[in-house]
């Protein structure tokens with residue numbers, strides 16, 4: 001379990017995160033949404049040890065990691081899929097994977113999933129076809145899969161993903177969400193930074209909203225589906241128009257300027273249910289968890 005408590009962090013003495021509390025249980029996906037500049041990446045970096053918090057607790061399975069350097073945090077079981085993927089342009093896929101596999105955390109074999117190179121290639125078969133390609137020869141989707149594979153090979157118990165669908169074609173972003181669901185099913189605690197609420201609710205068990213560095217909302221995805229207005233109100237202040245599943249912004253849900261005082265949570269047109277979420281009876285059946293997501297199928 002990942003636990004963040006009373007976390008303050010920022011840059012050069014300025015405070016970005018104010019008293020943030022968050023818990024992500026094993027096997028769960030916690031989505032973190034918020035408008036641009038709300039502090040989502042700052043929180044991810046503070047958890048991952050890339051940014052030293054001013055104060056507060058960051059713990060994994062009860063072990064306090066706040067202020068530890070990134071390599072120590074990684075060895076304690078926190079995997080990071082950073083925003084922008086950050087693959088090495090000149091290393092091949094195979095080299096990325098063998099490098100990641102060489103920095104396994106020391107107790108990795110004693111508990112939790114045991115990810116191997118064959119195991120991640122089974123989960124992400126596109127990478128198997130690209131083993132000799134360099135990072136700069138991969139598509140955005142392939143780079144994202146590589147970033148996920150690299151993180152898994154460090155044998156994380158907690159996986160942090162910072163906007164993994166950013167810049168991907170819709171079908172690839174959907175595949176990434178499918179993989180994330182499978183990873184949670186395999187027992188990981190997943191913290192997912194997601195720009196679009198519509199996508200967050202597809203994959204997360206819980207939704208938290210960060211605004212001006214403060215956690216202003218946290219509840220189950222079911223509760224958000226039932227009443228998205230509080231979350232939408234925070235997001236709409238940023239002028240972030242959330243598209244529906246077809247990718248278009250529903251009529252009446254255009255973004256609201258800061259200070260206008262009206263959230264766009266309920267579209268005009270008289271429907272009670274905001275168009276962001278389809279009626280549950282109209283939704284597609286949930287996709288089954290890919291069996292290949294289980295690392296138990298990994299070769300030793």
Ligand SMILES: Nc1ncnc2c1ncn2[C@@H]1O[C@H](COP(=O)(O)OP(=O)(O)OP(=O)(O)O)[C@@H](O)[C@H]1O
Pocket residue numbers: 011016034035036037038039040041042043
């Ligand atoms: N390295 C840095 N040095 C100084 N300030 C920073 C740095 N990184 C981020 N900030 C500032 O911290 C605040 C939060 O930024 P952060 O990147 O965490 O937001 P975010 O919610 O992830 O935004 P986005 O959705 O655009 O990625 C912003 O005001 C940003 O300008």
